[in-house]
Amino acid sequence: MAAELLKQLPKHAPQLVQYFDQCQSTIQSFPIHQSRCVAEEAWQIEQGQWHSAKAKHNAALALLLAQQQQKSLTPAHKPFWLVELVHIAPARDGAALIPASDLHIDQAHSQQLLQSAQSLCEGTPFQLQPWSTTHWxxxxxxxxxxxxxxxxxxxxxxxxxxxxxxxxTRDWRRFVNELQMLYFDHPVNQQRQSQGLAAVNSLWPLGGLAPSAWQADNVPLRLATLSDAALRQDWGLWLHQLQELEKTLMPLLAHSPTLVLSNLEHIMTLTPTTPRFWQRFFPSTPTWRNHWLAQS
Structure with a gap:
């Protein structure tokens, strides 16, 4: 699909493509079995102060989320853990997960589910406390x-x-299995299903790194407009949303920003450059096009 989409880009986002053509492109790989997270997450973590070379990128994800939500963490020397409210369902390849961002969870439902989960914590090595609507x-x-x-x-x-x-992870697996049984016919999930929403039936942990081991310097502007359509492989919708994304980006492009594009395992960085005099007479193929096609 990369080659076909490349043909369509100038029709749907001509000014954005023109900006790409004026940039120098570099590609960086983040193999998922090493980072244990998607390339965008690994890239964001590497923008901070990374002091745990032996840790996987995924271990800092809870710290990244806390930094994005501007929450202070104490104590700094103990591992910080969050759990995300998710939906897990049988699938052709075993089981599929729907993250909290796609579940449309409201505060009242989150609080009711937390209270039930806290009652299940008694006699286990785990305790849960409120943190946000989608994470505890x-x-x-x-x-x-x-x-x-x-x-x-x-x-x-x-x-x-x-x-x-x-x-x-034996104790955690046992706890999650009991929680899934508790949530199977929970009143919150009965109400959600009557509204056509997927049940919140499990928790997925993230974190494990102490706050002192990693600290982000800044939070880049993140535009996830294209993500959902790409995941669904709805390329017609993807191209339509690209047009809307171009409108959002146009005021920002005047400031010559560096753009970072991601897929599952790769980051493509586009850095504005000043064209050389000879390139006016001997134009070359912009490097980003080769990098774009290489990912297909």
Whole structure:
């Protein structure tokens, strides 16, 4: 599809393509089995101060989310964990996950589900506290391994590929299994299903890194306009949304920003350059086009 979309770009976003053509393009790879998150998440983490070279990028995702929401974290030396409210359902390849961002969870439902989950925590090594509508803070007195893949990555692949069965996660797996039974016919999920919404039937952990190990310097402007259509492979909608994205970007392009485009495992960085005199007579193929096609 990359080659076909490349043909359509000038028709739907001509000014954006013109800007791309004036940029120098570089490509960076983030293999998912090393980062255990999608390329965009890994890139955002690497923009900060990264002091845990042995840790996977996914271990810092809870810290990244806290930084994006401008929340302070204490104590700085203890691993910070969050859990995300998700939907897990049987699928052709084992099980599929829908992240909280696609579940349309309201505050009242989140609070009711949390209260039920807290009652289940008694007698377990886990405690849950409110944090946001879509995430709760997880406290535990066991050494939970910081290797859970990001929900964004799991939603694009399969739960089975990332649901580790090692001894260190045995208590967590048992807790989640009990929680899924509790949520199966929970009043909140009965109400959600009557509204045509997917049930919130599980929790997915993220984090495991101490706040002192990573600190972001800034938060780049993130535009996720194209993400949903790309995931659904609805390329007609993708091109339509690209037109809207161009309108959003046009005032910003006047300031010659660096643009960062992502797919599952790669980041393409477009940096504005000043054309050389000889390029007016011997134009070359912009590097971003080759990088775009290489990802197909």
């Amino acid at each position: 803070q997880l406290h535990t007195n066991i050494d939970l391994p910081a290797h859970f893949a990001s929900s964004a990555l799991v939603s694009r692949t399969a739960v089975n590929a990332w649901w580790d069965q090692d001894h260190a």
